[in-house]
Amino acid sequence: MSPLKTQYRVDWLTGQLCDGSKESLYRESINERVRYETCLALILAASVFGMFAITDYYLLGLTREYYLLVTMCIVVVSLCLILAFVIARWGSYSHRLWLHALPLWILATGIILIVPLRPESLSTQVTAVVLATMAFYLLIPNLLRLERLQRNQFLLLHEECDQNHQLLKEITHRKSLEEQLRMVAERDELTGLNSRSHFMKRAKALLQRSRLEKMPFSVFMIDVDHFKSINDTWGHSHGDWVLTKIAEVCAHSLRPTDVIGRFGGEEFVVALPNTGPDDAQAVAERLKMKVAELPLKEEMSELSLSITIGIAIANTEEVDLEALISRADQALYVGKRDGRNRVVMCHEGQG
Numbered sequence: 001m002s003p004l005k006t007q008y009r010v011d012w013l014t015g016q017l018c019d020g021s022k023e024s025l026y027r028e029s030i031n032e033r034v035r036y037e038t039c040l041a042l043i044l045a046a047s048v049f050g051m052f053a054i055t056d057y058y059l060l061g062l063t064r065e066y067y068l069l070v071t072m073c074i075v076v077v078s079l080c081l082i083l084a085f086v087i088a089r090w091g092s093y094s095h096r097l098w099l100h101a102l103p104l105w106i107l108a109t110g111i112i113l114i115v116p117l118r119p120e121s122l123s124t125q126v127t128a129v130v131l132a133t134m135a136f137y138l139l140i141p142n143l144l145r146l147e148r149l150q151r152n153q154f155l156l157l158h159e160e161c162d163q164n165h166q167l168l169k170e171i172t173h174r175k176s177l178e179e180q181l182r183m184v185a186e187r188d189e190l191t192g193l194n195s196r197s198h199f200m201k202r203a204k205a206l207l208q209r210s211r212l213e214k215m216p217f218s219v220f221m222i223d224v225d226h227f228k229s230i231n232d233t234w235g236h237s238h239g240d241w242v243l244t245k246i247a248e249v250c251a252h253s254l255r256p257t258d259v260i261g262r263f264g265g266e267e268f269v270v271a272l273p274n275t276g277p278d279d280a281q282a283v284a285e286r287l288k289m290k291v292a293e294l295p296l297k298e299e300m301s302e303l304s305l306s307i308t309i310g311i312a313i314a315n316t317e318e319v320d321l322e323a324l325i326s327r328a329d330q331a332l333y334v335g336k337r338d339g340r341n342r343v344v345m346c347h348e349g350q351g
Contacts, residue, residue, distance in 0.1 A: 038087050042080045042083055042084035043084055049077050186198040190244060190262070191247035195262070196264060196269075199259060199263075199271070202271070206259060210274065215274045216314070217271070218271075219269065219311070219325055220284060220311055221269055221310040222309050222332075223336065224242065224266040224307055225340040227239065234299065234300055238297065238300060241297070246307065247262070253286060253287055258275075280345070281311065281343065284343040288306070291305060291307045292304075308336050309342075309343045310332030310334070310335055310344050311328060311346065312324050312331060312346045313346075331345060332344065
């Protein structure tokens with residue numbers, strides 16, 4: 001039989017789960033209920049045996065047989081009450097199962113011993129013993145059926161909890177994958193800046209907001225000067241390192257409200273809300289200076305790192321981000337044509 005089937009199988013003879021760990025979990029789950037029910041049953045049984053002493057008095061009077069019956073009842077009642085106290089204080093259905101089995105033995109022994117002492121005839125006594133024995137034989141199978149039903153119900157609930165737990169894990173895993181996919185879609189793998197598509201999405205929203213609030217809006221196009229020469233001289237790994245360092249400088253030098261992305265290759269694009277021509281010129285000059293001050297690798301000491309920046313300022317009614325980027329790109333082209341390492345602004349009406 002497979003381990004999975006064994007794990008969820010109930011033994012036909014004992015009514016207990018074949019898997020020990022599952023049986024322990026089941027007993028733990030019903031521990032408090034079984035303790036309460038056992039104590040209640042013992043107290044009720046003690047009350048019933050106590051009432052036997054009253055009925056026997058009317059049947060026997062103060063005779064030797066009556067005193068034996070009373071003594072037997074006192075013993076059974078005392079044992080029931082003591083056992084109820086012990087179970088209430090220290091009982092554990094999961095660790096001290098024998099404590100919960102004692103009441104049945106005490107009651108069975110008490111009944112079997114009391115019956116012969118009662119004043120009926122021998123045939124009545126034999127019949128009472130047989131009936132008591134048959135009652136136990138009927139009681140035990142019913143208890144086993146009840147145990148099986150309760151354990152099957154526990155297994156169904158436990159299995160449902162396991163499935164819910166697996167479902168939660170699957171949901172968490174899928175959310176993690178979705179987050180990773182979102183990061184891949186939104187971030188440039190090399191520099192960690194916004195990808196081109198994500199930059200366009202964010203910048204369009206900023207441009208629309210600036211237009212509604214009638215605030216100035218600027219766009220930078222940034223190009224690394226002589227980048228092909230860097231790749232050809234020191235290799236693409238060094239070229240990638242240069243791009244990541246420039247991306248870090250730009251990201252740290254901009255405001256939290258500004259948005260920067262990698263536009264492609266060695267080009268970066270920046271959207272600056274609430275930034276007019278003078279402020280845009282100052283920010284661009286600062287970026288150019290910080291890039292020039294970047295410490296380079298020892299083998300690249302002869303390199304003079306620089307960038308060229310083209311700036312475009314949005315018109316009052318301009319909502320076309322692509323057109324604004326195109327004007328910034330034209331200013332960048334002018335700067336590269338005029339010798340690179342400079343900031344060029346495309347004024348309104350140019351391009």
